[in-house]
Amino acid sequence: MSVETAEPLVRFEGVHKFFxxxxxxxxxxxxxxxxxxxxxxxxxxxxxxxxxxxxNLLETISAGRIYVGDELIGYREVNGRLHDLNVKQIAAQRxxxxxxxxKFNLFGHKTALQNVMEAPVQVKGKSKAEAKARALExxxxxxxxxxxxFYPAQLSGGQQQxxxxxxxxxxxxxxxxxxxxxxxxxxxxxxxxxxxxxxLAKTGMTMIVVTHEIGFAREVGDTLTFMDAGxxxxxxxxxxxxxxxxxxxxxEFLSKVL
Amino acid sequence: MSSATTGRTTTSEAGNNRPxxxxxxxxRHPGRWVSGVIIVLIAVAVLQSMFTNPNxxxxxxxxxxxxxxxxxxxxxxxxxxxxxxxxxxxxxxLLAFMRQSDNPILRWSSWFWVWIFRGTPVYTQxxxxxxxxxxxxxxxxxxxAGPELFSFDTKDLINAGVAAVLxxxxxxxxxxxxxxxxxxxxxxxxxxxxxxALGMRKSKIMWRIVLPQAMRVIVPPTxxxxxxxxxxxxxxxxxxxxxxxxxxxxxxxxxxxxxIPLLLVAAIWYLVITSVLMVGQHxxxxxxxxGVDNLSPAPVKAPTLKAPARLQGEDAE
Ligand SMILES: Nc1ncnc2c1ncn2[C@@H]1O[C@H](COP(=O)(O)OP(=O)(O)O)[C@@H](O)[C@H]1O
Ligand SMILES: [Mg+2]
Numbered sequence: 001m002s003v004e005t006a007e008p009l010v011r012f013e014g015v016h017k018f019f020x021x022x023x024x025x026x027x028x029x030x031x032x033x034x035x036x037x038x039x040x041x042x043x044x045x046x047x048x049x050x051x052x053x054x055x056n057l058l059e060t061i062s063a064g065r066i067y068v069g070d071e072l073i074g075y076r077e078v079n080g081r082l083h084d085l086n087v088k089q090i091a092a093q094r095x096x097x098x099x100x101x102x103k104f105n106l107f108g109h110k111t112a113l114q115n116v117m118e119a120p121v122q123v124k125g126k127s128k129a130e131a132k133a134r135a136l137e138x139x140x141x142x143x144x145x146x147x148x149x150f151y152p153a154q155l156s157g158g159q160q161q162x163x164x165x166x167x168x169x170x171x172x173x174x175x176x177x178x179x180x181x182x183x184x185x186x187x188x189x190x191x192x193x194x195x196x197x198x199x200l201a202k203t204g205m206t207m208i209v210v211t212h213e214i215g216f217a218r219e220v221g222d223t224l225t226f227m228d229a230g231x232x233x234x235x236x237x238x239x240x241x242x243x244x245x246x247x248x249x250x251x252e253f254l255s256k257v258l
Numbered sequence: 259m260s261s262a263t264t265g266r267t268t269t270s271e272a273g274n275n276r277p278x279x280x281x282x283x284x285x286r287h288p289g290r291w292v293s294g295v296i297i298v299l300i301a302v303a304v305l306q307s308m309f310t311n312p313n314x315x316x317x318x319x320x321x322x323x324x325x326x327x328x329x330x331x332x333x334x335x336x337x338x339x340x341x342x343x344x345x346x347x348x349x350x351x352l353l354a355f356m357r358q359s360d361n362p363i364l365r366w367s368s369w370f371w372v373w374i375f376r377g378t379p380v381y382t383q384x385x386x387x388x389x390x391x392x393x394x395x396x397x398x399x400x401x402x403a404g405p406e407l408f409s410f411d412t413k414d415l416i417n418a419g420v421a422a423v424l425x426x427x428x429x430x431x432x433x434x435x436x437x438x439x440x441x442x443x444x445x446x447x448x449x450x451x452x453x454x455a456l457g458m459r460k461s462k463i464m465w466r467i468v469l470p471q472a473m474r475v476i477v478p479p480t481x482x483x484x485x486x487x488x489x490x491x492x493x494x495x496x497x498x499x500x501x502x503x504x505x506x507x508x509x510x511x512x513x514x515x516x517x518i519p520l521l522l523v524a525a526i527w528y529l530v531i532t533s534v535l536m537v538g539q540h541x542x543x544x545x546x547x548x549g550v551d552n553l554s555p556a557p558v559k560a561p562t563l564k565a566p567a568r569l570q571g572e573d574a575e
Contacts, residue, residue: 056454056455057454058451058455087459087460088459091454091458091459092457094456094457095456095457097455098455099455101451101452103448105446105448105449105451105452106452107449107452107453107471108549109470109471109546109548109550110549111549118456119457119458122458122462122466123456123457123458123459123462151548151550151553152549153549153553154553164452167452167456168455171456
């Protein structure tokens, strides 16, 4: 069951995104296979966040297609015409996709435990007892079983981010998106979060990870994609790309972050 | 080896040296003493005049403060305040949500409501509600140009009390809607995005994620509005509604020709109610400040549960 032969889970086909006149994504073609850890790097403003946000419909794409599994994201295709999904259908698609944000975005008025329980109870209609047992198990998995009753403001950034990962996992997503999950952290807290992500990768979770942690890309990534100015400049085995970048822009970027 | 030769201090040496703590002479604040003395002098003078000046007629205040009519007036004023505020809060939440809706019709309706009810004097609105049964003698519901389902005489449905609550509540809803709107806007967009990413529906996001956090910002000005409302109820004579505290004490004053002690009776009661409302507000603020205000670095209650050991990891490990 090597990743190279697994079926594709996420497919970007000619994806474009405009913000007004600003052409942010300029024809992205990319495939992420089931169980693959796909790391995306690139300079600030190159469209990495936008790419991730299009996958779970926090943004809508302007042209092209994104598929997750067999499902077209954001639209229904009927006789060659695209129809917008209604709110219910959009919510249903999002449920299958977990997202971890740079700024954690934990619910500030809820404890770690309540954060993790919220969606399973409110969205999936799980019983409180069931959701709680599962939430505690997930908090334990990210090393925070003893922080269940803490509010986000009482947790360090690294702890908050690990709770955020547990919260996303509580919905049992088939795909996890990470948008610079360690960029807002003090250096000594980065390792804990990366370790949780590493463990997650080992369970076979499909992950798209936007990060500047080249070490993580080399060690855990199955593919490394370098984006610049809204296009994929090059993509391949992380060790190859890092050791032997083919494009000048990739070389230049890597020399800055390595 | 020693710190002298290496130029370093080892931890054991540094750790054992408890430094001499600073005992600085604090800055003097003569201004505080001077202002304190002046204020105490003024307060004593005012109090003395209040108790020695016979025109205050404290004996009359004592007679009327627990008068049945007055106490009933307090009850009515309180009831009007509470009912109007409840009506206003329910409407304001609705209006604030409508204002944030994707639906332009809802957005515009909300805007229009605020424009009307904030843009005309509450006194005018109270008179209007008092006259509603003249304007519409009958209220009927039915299908336009079809059969009538039910109908009421307006003056049975909207008596003076209902008119007063409608007048005060609808007017207040316009102000509160703006307070609620500001509160909703104060919540970080990331909270909504995180909830959306979890597949939560918009109404759930509003009720469970945004509004509870917005309450921190909403409660203090709403408390302010409630205390304002307490005193605005004195305008209900415009309806006319004649049982509230101000109307009752005014008519007692007219009857006894003793306006000052009866004003004092009213003022004392308003102060008492305001104080009670302030205590209530304190607890509401505390409730909605959870997770943000007065956090101890450790949780107040110890983690209640021992997590089940890494168990039955279906998809884990
Ligand atoms: N909501 C938005 N509205 C308008 N422009 C946006 C928005 N989000 C991102 N952009 C623009 O899109 C470009 C790419 O942004 P982003 O995807 O955040 O890049 P990255 O994550 O690679 O730093 C930037 O020029 C940014 O200003
Ligand atoms: Mg970004």
